[in-house]
Amino acid sequence: MATQSAQEGACDPPPRPEQPGKPGGYIAKLRELVKHEAEKNKSQWKTMGPAKVAVPSPNDFLQKRSKEPKIAPKKKERDSKKLLPPVPPRTYHPVIRIKKNFINKNAVAVIKGEPKKPRHFCVDTRQGDKYLLEPSGLFPKYIKKKNYGVIPKYVTRRNEEMKREAEEYQASVLEQLKMKAMKTLSEEERTNILKALKKNWEEINNAYQRLPILADTMYKRMHKEELELKLKQLEHDIAAIEKHKRVYIANV
Structure with a gap:
């Protein structure tokens, strides 16, 4: 048994070394007072209200119309003499205010007025x-x-200016046409010209009749052709003047 106990003692773990103790924490100074107050007021909510309640008096019951607002008492009426205003002076002119009946005025305005347009x-x-x-x-x-x-005013003014310019241009054109217009021969001038043409035709015709029959040279042939052309032109002019009673001559 001794051996067995020796073996068991050999198997036990070695004891742990003791650790040094920790330093103490913060301790409040009023800790004991707080504990005492907590124990004193413990389970206060278990009671129905405060222990002592003021009981109302039986004479203080709610009366009728006690909560309605009270009107201030009326002042004593003054004497009628004191309420009269003082006598106004001679220079006083009262302000006359004419009362207007706005109801009738508005009614008449509505009746005579035009209805609102939609x-x-x-x-x-x-x-x-x-x-x-x-x-x-x-x-x-x-x-x-x-x-x-x-039509706006500026349009009418512009149209009048354009019309006036057109009239001035037309007048200038007519004046130029009159200046360049052909002259009308009078009856006396026409007869004088016709007589002169016939006289020239007779003279040239006499000269033509006096030509030799045989035109063997170039000069004779050319002279004969020239006289024939003059006779034809004179005959044409005489026929034209005799045919037309009015003859116009251009101003050159």
């Missing part, structure tokens, strides 16, 4: 959303103006 709206959705037409620019309000369709 405002124009435009509904653009199926839910009924609408907006005014006048500020949107879709309402033709300019055609209702007093000066709508009236």
Whole structure:
């Protein structure tokens, strides 16, 4: 047994070394007082209200109309002599205020006034959303103006200036045409010219008749052709003057 106990003692673990103790924590100075107060007021909520309650007196019962506001007592009426105003002086002019019947005045204004015109709206959705037409620019309000369709002053002034310029241009053109217009021969001048043409034709015809029959040289042939041309031109001019009674001559 001794051996067995020796073996068991050999198997036990060695004792742990003792650790040094920790230093003590903070201890409040009023710790004991707090404990005492906590034990004193413990389970205070178990009672129904404070221990002592003031009991109302039976004479202080709620009376009728006691909570309604009380009106201040009326002042004593003064004497009628004291309420009269003093006598006004001679220079006093009272202000006369004419009472106007505004009800009748407003009624007459409504009866004689024009009714309000309906405002124009435009509904653009199926839910009924609408907006005014006048500020949107879709309402033709300019055609209702007093000066709508009236020609502006600057347009009339410009038209008058253009018309005056056209008249001046037309007058200048007519004047130039008159200056360049053909002159009409009088009857006396026409007869004198016709006589002169016939006289020239007779002279040239006499010269033509005196030509030799045989034109064997170039000069004779040219002279004969020249006389024939002059005779033809004179005959043409004489026939034209005799045919037309009015003859015009251009101013060169």
